[in-house]
Amino acid sequence: MKGCEAYNHELDAYIDGELDPRTSELLQAHLPGCGACTGALGRRESLEHVLRSLPPVQPSPQFEARFWARVARAEEGPSWRERWFRVPRLAWVAGGAALAVGLALLVSLGDPALSAQDWAIVADAEGFDLVLEADPELLAALDVLESWRGSEEL
Amino acid sequence: MLQVRGGDRRAFEALFRRYTPPLVNFLARMVPERARAEELAQEVFLRIYQARDRYEPRARFSTWLFSIAHNLALNELSRSYRKRERPLEDPVVERMQDPQPGAEQRLEGKRAARAIEAALARLPERQRAALLLRVEQGLGYAEIADVLDASSASVKSLIHRARESLLARLDEPES
Structure with missing residues (x-):
């Protein structure tokens, strides 16, 4: 009992x-x-x-149409944008890290950084290029400048 | 479902139309937002549609359907909690139109339904799912056990505790 x-x-x-x-x-x-x-x-x-006796929650009138639209999208397959963003988060992190390491190597193995004076020379040379395109008669003047820069570097 | 597996789209449409109302109703009582419940219901059907040629009739179709729905609802609730959302803050009855003037009984019925929905929303997920599958979907304990991946004894206990909690909450004075 x-x-x-x-x-x-x-x-x-x-x-x-x-x-x-x-x-x-x-x-x-x-x-x-x-x-x-x-x-x-x-x-x-x-x-x-x-x-x-609780009132049932009814699906919205567009429910079926939205579903078949979704099926159609799924059957088309993902767009390039969806495929791109489906790359796992770890792959993004690994890619970013590899890029950072690559850039660091490039910087460390490349030419030493330009000094302020170097930049001034580059800027001057670019200015002469523009002038040369406009007035070829100044070509000789550029040769003079280049030979002068070469002697400075030596 | 076997016809669906054979590529009969009309058979799938028949299943879709038959199970859409109970599925949307179940999910709308499981997750916080009505729009999200519909998206999840579509996701359930999409998964079934995409897996149709691999279907094996090991269980009833409704068991398969509600198992997928339950798992998606749990994932959604887990995300909601992480975002610190409170579940089901907008009971379905709140979204209904007001009763006609003078319809005292309907007003009382609406109050009772609102109180029940608020109490349902505060039940732990598995208790809520077990009770909804029993009361609204008419599933037996063994089938609910398959949906929830639990034993029949656990389902019996979940439903008992769910009803006890609802009765206790309904006894509390209204704030």
Whole structure:
């Protein structure tokens, strides 16, 4: 013979029709003489009634059309942009790190940084290029400048 | 579903139309936003559509469908919690139109439904899923166990605790 607490645990399975036949018989025999269990069963049945009467959430009218549009997109396959952004995050990190290392190597193995004076010479030379394109007669002047720069570097 | 596996698009459309309302309803009670629930429902059908030629009838179609839906809902809730969103803050009843003037009973019914929906929204996910699958979808404990990847005894316990929690919350005085 079970007590009320044990039966209380069976009430949900009972109203769901999931209680085994033996326990169900015992519970049915217990209920008429037990106000507490009868009350608990009544409360559960009321709750069940309210739960079943909740208004269902309906799909929006465009649901089906949106679904088939989605199927069509999926069957087309991902665009180049989607494929690009599907690259795992780790690959992005690894690529960024490799790029940074590459740049660092390039800088360390390349020519030493130009001094302010070097930059001034480059700027002057570019200015002469522009002039030369406009006036080829100054070509000789550039030769003079180049020979002068060469002697400076030596 | 076997017809769907054979490439019968009309058979898939029939399944789609039959299961869309219960699926959207289930997901709308599981995740915070109605629009997101619809997106997840579409994702469920898309996965089924894409896997149709690999379908093996080991379980009922509804078990397969709600298993996918439940997993997607759990992932979504996990993301929501990470973003510190509160689940289901806009109960479905709040979005319904007001009852006609003088319809006292309908107003009372709306209040009760609102209270139930708010209490449902605060249940732990597995309790909520188990109860919804039982009450709204009419699934048996064994089938719910398959959906939730749990034992029938666990489902019995989840449903018992869900109803206990709902009754306790409904007994609390309204704030």
